Amino acid sequence: MNVLTGSADNSCRLWDCETGKQLALLNTNSAVRTCGFDFSGNIIMFSTDKQMGYQCYLNFFDLRDPQQIEDNQPYLSIPCNDAKITSAVWGPLGEFVNAGHENGEINQFSAKSGEILKKAKEHSRQINDIQTSVDLTMFISASKDNTAKLFDSTSLEHIKTFKTERPVNSAAISPIMDHVVMGGGQEAMEVTTTSTRIGKFEARFFHAAYEEEFGRVKGHFGPINCVAFHPDGKSYSSGGEDGYVRIHYFDPQYFDFELEA
């Protein structure tokens, strides 16, 4: 049981979940933006930022080959010359990685050859976060263009769009209901121009099929940076710029709620 972390201290680290012991250290030339294990847990990928003259790269290491770790030599390193990668997730079977870029593009990179298998240009501005559904068949992308979009993981077909009036920082798909949750707000530096009233920043719930908002949860007094559903779908958590992580458990009415159809 391992944990993979990437940081702006120019390194990606592997840890043992039970003991907390660091198992591997991979140094990079620039900040590590996003990382993840494939379905088997044997291959890791992470992306580095375009910084200080260094390009953005998407690197792949096979954990079964200790030589790669020791030499800090990924078996595959894909350069991204234009817009850097801002968020990425693995496909359902570890064959490819779906990456979101600074310009709103989503590219599907093969984990074997490194070539781009599919492209999707649906968002107009930076993609802030990508999260998969629990079965990895689809993912939701949260973007600065005030929308979140649902895509099929394999075909990159654009399925649904959820519209708001503020940039969306993070979105997640419920494991048990046809719901998605989104959190956002404003750029940290623009916060003073928006409402400074207590609890104005809300997590918003949309129906995945109808694309309609059906609920909001107030509480954060700063922009929400990250949202996630509990794997059992009975609660969700949100973390915000205000320095708080909030965990909410759903009332029974949440599971019975239905929009008239």
Place this chain on the structure above:
Amino acid sequence: FNPNWSRQMTILQESRSAPGFCLLKGSFSFHCHQVFAPGGFCYVSVNWSKSLVSTNSILMLPLYFLVCLFFVCVFVFAELLLDILREKPQEADGIDSVVVVDNVPQVGPERLEKLKNVIHKIFSKFGKITTEFYPEADGMTKGYIFLEYAAPTQALEAVKNADGYKLDKQHTFRVNLFTDFDKYMTISDEWETPEKQPFKDFGNMRHWIEDPDCRDQYSVIYEAGERTAIFSNDAKEPITAEERARWTETYVRWSPKGTYLATFHQRGIALWGGEKFKQIQRFSHQGVSLIDFSPCERYVVTFSPLMDTKEDPQAIIIWDILTGQKKRGFHCESSAHWPIFKWSHDGKFFARMTQDTLSIYETPSMGLLDKKSLKISGIKDFSWSPGDNIIAFWVPEDKDIPARVTLMQLPSRQEIRVRNLFNVVDCKLHWQRNGDYLCVKVDRTPKGTQGVVTNFEIFRMREKQVPVDVVEMKDSIIAFAWEPNGSKFAVLHGESPRINASFYHVKNNGKIELIKMFDKQQANSIFWSPQGQFMVLAGLRSMNGALAFVDTSDCTMMNIAEHYMASDVEWDPTGRYVVTSVSWWSHKVDNAYWLWTFQGRLLQKNNKDRFCQLLWRPRPPTLLSTDQIKMIKKDLKKYSKIFEQKDRLSQSKASKELVDKRRAMMEEYRRYRETAQQIYQEQKSIRLELRGGVDTDELDSNVDDWEEETIEFFINEEIIPLGDL
């Protein structure tokens, strides 16, 4: 593109071997191209820097700078020289500086000297008279004279100011330029009928009024001005009537009766109308920044700070809308108090105020009423009655003459009421919308005090002798507004956070009664419904968009709400709906407009990317007579039933539509999920393989692997005394 370019290029290249020389050559071409071929300029720069580098000498840089400076100076000097040359006094070739004065008294030789003195006194105001000629016949002057000035500009001044000068009862001077006679004499006797213009049929210009559901239209500017759209207002959601990119360059204006939409462009304004918003008319006025319509929609006034010359006034132009003709141009020093020209309610007159003068013009001649302006020493402000051709104006205190407000009837110029005011600091004129009342807000410093108090002087226009009643206010006034169609007014007074809203009723018996006062209000603006009775008190901008909906028939607060950071409030022309909006021009986020009912019930929230402005399309005055309106009000119950039924039908239609839409979306989504699930099941074996045979598809797939452990830990200790045992 300069054809000599290639030749000069080769010269540059050839002289590269001589760096110093190249420097001078380069800079000369540099300037040449700046003036003649801007395209070539860029290219020269590139080559220029290349040759700099090739000279390999940094010492050249200051020299280069000095040379450039030299050439810049030469050009600037040349410009100045040209300016001076232009103003050089020209030797008059005579004719341009001569004026002819008619209607001069015919006198004999004994009174000639006196006449000449009088003429001289009057006409030397405009310049130096170099020659004068008094033609005679039979021992008397003929009745017209010739005067020559030192310069043609002086002659023009004389014509402008002395023409129409009343010397006495029988003699009013007519002054003309000598050259004008020539000009008018050479006009051909042949009359050419003007060419008949083909009739441009713009269709039904009142098409929007005929909407069967009586929806009003409004214009919306969004995307920071890039897009303008016209919507029909429906309670459910706005219906797009028209949407265009770059329709206007700055903002838009509706004409007073809603017939035209005016858009602004660098070269002038355009008017659009009819069912499809075709272009009706175009007015060319370079750099136009402000416009105003006459209330009858016959004329439009445009202002541009750019084009104005002494001979041909172009700052303000009045146009005839139907023909597109320029009717008259005026000078304008500053546009600070637009509109400079104020129209009478029927469009018969328009007036403007300049230093100590009130100039009233009449239409359609565009000439001064009675051929002269009114001299009103010290006039500070004036305003037309919205119901009659009456002007109200006020002058401040002058030595021992108190300040006063005067009501003047036009065109007779009869002063129908004068009111003296004492210790006045400032006055503001507020007319009630029908012209039934005038409120003059007077700020005074009473004798012996330092502070400023405010009185409202209420003039009852419909009563004989126009009686005036006074309402004294103790706090400072933030806002004042008359009820349109009614006899109430609302005042916001006090200082934040103790702002009060007071409602007064001007009764028939001469009393002005305070109906109600609400205290501790978050409001800085008053918005009455155009039909009266209802109003919104709003705290805009810095007060964060607090809204209060009031019914003034019994002064109750119907609803208190908020539109955070609202910058504007606009009632629709029927008084049924209110729009509050957050404009991108005042706040860069959350730009949207919200639709409320007149009772304060929120109906819609419309977000628009970088929303800037919403303006309701005005309605023309009703064609119904007062009797017909009475009849309709009597039968209102009958009509209500029909409307309610219609509403119910459309509501259920809407819900049915929504339900159908949702059903379709769900079916589509289900189908997609089923296909995805199928593929997922087919891939199960691959997943098992990837995870070494462990099934992780469900949370409880490998529940045998789970260990359950119960842990207890200490939270809190509470000691409860049980009393004496």
